[in-house]
Amino acid sequence: MSYDTIVVGGGLVGAAIARGLCKLGEKVLVLDEGDVAFRASRGNFGLVWVQSKGDGMPEYARWSRHSADVWPEFSQDLLEETGIDTAYHKAGGAHLCLSEEAWERQSALIKRMHNVHGAAEYGAVMIERKELDTMLPGLGPDVVGASWSPHDGHASPLYLLRALHDSIARSGGEYRAEARVEGIAKEGSGYRVTTRAGSFSGAKVVLAAGLGNRSLGPLVGLEVPVFPQKGQILVTERTEMKFSMPTLFVRQTDEGSFLLGDSHEDAGFDLTSRPGIMADIATRAIRSFPFLKNLRLIRSWAALRVMSPDGFPIYQQSESHPGVFSVNCHSGVTLAGAHARTLAPMIARGRLEEPMSAFSRKRLHVQAH
Amino acid sequence: MFKRIKATETPRVSFSFEGQPIEASTGDTVASALMLSGQTHFRNTPISQSERGPFCMMGVCFECLVEIDGIPNRQACMIPVREGMVVRRQKGAIGVETE
Ligand SMILES: Cc1cc2nc3c(=O)[nH]c(=O)nc-3n(C[C@H](O)[C@H](O)[C@H](O)COP(=O)(O)OP(=O)(O)OC[C@H]3O[C@@H](n4cnc5c(N)ncnc54)[C@H](O)[C@@H]3O)c2cc1C
Numbered sequence: 038m039s040y041d042t043i044v045v046g047g048g049l050v051g052a053a054i055a056r057g058l059c060k061l062g063e064k065v066l067v068l069d070e071g072d073v074a075f076r077a078s079r080g081n082f083g084l085v086w087v088q089s090k091g092d093g094m095p096e097y098a099r100w101s102r103h104s105a106d107v108w109p110e111f112s113q114d115l116l117e118e119t120g121i122d123t124a125y126h127k128a129g130g131a132h133l134c135l136s137e138e139a140w141e142r143q144s145a146l147i148k149r150m151h152n153v154h155g156a157a158e159y160g161a162v163m164i165e166r167k168e169l170d171t172m173l174p175g176l177g178p179d180v181v182g183a184s185w186s187p188h189d190g191h192a193s194p195l196y197l198l199r200a201l202h203d204s205i206a207r208s209g210g211e212y213r214a215e216a217r218v219e220g221i222a223k224e225g226s227g228y229r230v231t232t233r234a235g236s237f238s239g240a241k242v243v244l245a246a247g248l249g250n251r252s253l254g255p256l257v258g259l260e261v262p263v264f265p266q267k268g269q270i271l272v273t274e275r276t277e278m279k280f281s282m283p284t285l286f287v288r289q290t291d292e293g294s295f296l297l298g299d300s301h302e303d304a305g306f307d308l309t310s311r312p313g314i315m316a317d318i319a320t321r322a323i324r325s326f327p328f329l330k331n332l333r334l335i336r337s338w339a340a341l342r343v344m345s346p347d348g349f350p351i352y353q354q355s356e357s358h359p360g361v362f363s364v365n366c367h368s369g370v371t372l373a374g375a376h377a378r379t380l381a382p383m384i385a386r387g388r389l390e391e392p393m394s395a396f397s398r399k400r401l402h403v404q405a406h
Numbered sequence: 407m408f409k410r411i412k413a414t415e416t417p418r419v420s421f422s423f424e425g426q427p428i429e430a431s432t433g434d435t436v437a438s439a440l441m442l443s444g445q446t447h448f449r450n451t452p453i454s455q456s457e458r459g460p461f462c463m464m465g466v467c468f469e470c471l472v473e474i475d476g477i478p479n480r481q482a483c484m485i486p487v488r489e490g491m492v493v494r495r496q497k498g499a500i501g502v503e504t505e
């Protein structure tokens with residue numbers, strides 16, 4: 038039995054690509070490790086976020102925007118096909134500024150981004166406090182204003198992941214859990230992939246194993262310099278719906294919980310929730326929205342982002358092993374639409390067409406010297 | 407529906423659920439005391455309003471939420487009964503004052 042493509046990793050990145058390939062009629066196998074793996078897709082904040090993406094790399098700014106542009110249809114397709122609602126809302130998103138300096142910094146960023154996209158195309162604006170009060174309830178006295186973009190939104194990352202897997206199964210794709218990939222070897226014009234659950238043949242291989250790509254890459258002549266960056270999230274009890282849009286640090290889910298987040302730590306492969314950071318997250322959330330202090334927290338967790346040295350995605354095809362690709366990014370929710378609809382067809386054609394060359398790992402060498 | 411495995415000697419306490427008096431033993435959790443008295447409808451869910459009662463009895467599923475002495479969304483399976491406690495059903499999502 039031979040597959041058109043074997044996708045290694047069943048997180049948001051692997052599942053989005055596998056779904057895209059299935060829709061093109063490919064015969065796809067997804068090989069996934071298990072709950073022992075680090076799985077950002079099961080522990081993230083759920084923003085589809087564009088406004089701050091790509092400062093310093095216009096291609097990434099436009100790629101993120103492209104994904105936000107296709108998300109409404111992508112989500113609607115998943116709903117119609119699987120009956121699973123990703124809870125996507127393109128309500129716009131606000132990045133609150135809690136001091137004059139933060140406002141200045143954010144204004145400068147928004148201005149730089151305007152220059153990258155052209156103002157009409159970009160669409161993000163700075164919003165002063167008075168107007169912001171008409172958009173979000175219960176703002177604290179420290180909130181000076183916000184940057185806001187109409188292209189931003191949020192979704193449930195868990196329903197998204199479930200919908201993608203359901204779609205893969207419905208389109209004839211196969212999924213194997215507890216199938217950690219340990220070897221990849223050339224076999225005829227394709228590849229033989231060895232796992233703990235047996236070995237499989239495929240014409241093409243996509244490495245989408247998140248942090249696992251770092252050790253898989255060298256098996257096929259690819260360097261994948263990704264490292265873990267820890268983020269912690271707090272969840273409150275459910276309340277009546279108060280928010281009509283997400284913010285970068287606080288969002289309300291469709292079920293009514295508030296998620297508080299956006300911490301960044303270099304802590305290696307450590308998944309413990311730590312009180313110091315939890316207190317910082319809660320403090321910033323309460324400065325933004327003082328009413329949150331009366332709510333009970335019911336859950337918290339930590340997860341590891343899949344970071345590259347410059348924070349931008351890494352997409353590449355092996356030169357020594359043609360037909361083997363690696364795909365990594367640190368915004369797998371945001372980019373799910375683009376991965377399924379635009380990147381997957383390129384992989385099906387066997388070529389990463391423009392503008393994908395910007396995302397090659399080679400750029401990192403250029404910057405390192 | 408539920409029975410104690412063995413009668414206890416511990417002192418009795420009484421509290422109320424939806425205004426009805428309930429008898430329990432010291433050391434019972436609110437959830438076990440309510441279920442022993444035949445109550446299984448603890449809350450209505452925030453989205454579909456469906457009726458729910460305790461499932462895990464160990465603090466992880468959040469199905470047993472009730473309002474205790476005016477504080478909403480308390481886990482009945484994690485809280486021991488106290489004399490005079492006022493317990494009510496958790497009716498869906500709580501309101502919040504943002505002003
Ligand atoms: C706290 C936090 C908040 C975030 N917030 C957002 C956000 O708001 N918006 C957004 O867009 N993104 C967000 N992200 C990022 C997003 O979660 C990730 O970009 C995305 O989940 C990456 O998906 P992935 O499939 O590459 O990785 P993973 O989810 O890590 O999946 C990799 C998969 O590969 C498997 N695997 C590993 N090694 C092997 C192997 N050898 N063989 C077989 N399988 C293997 C694992 O089992 C795993 O299932 C956040 C991340 C974190 C940690």
Ligand code: FES
Nearest residue numbers: 463467468470483
């Ligand atoms: S019964 Fe599960 S948390 Fe109380």
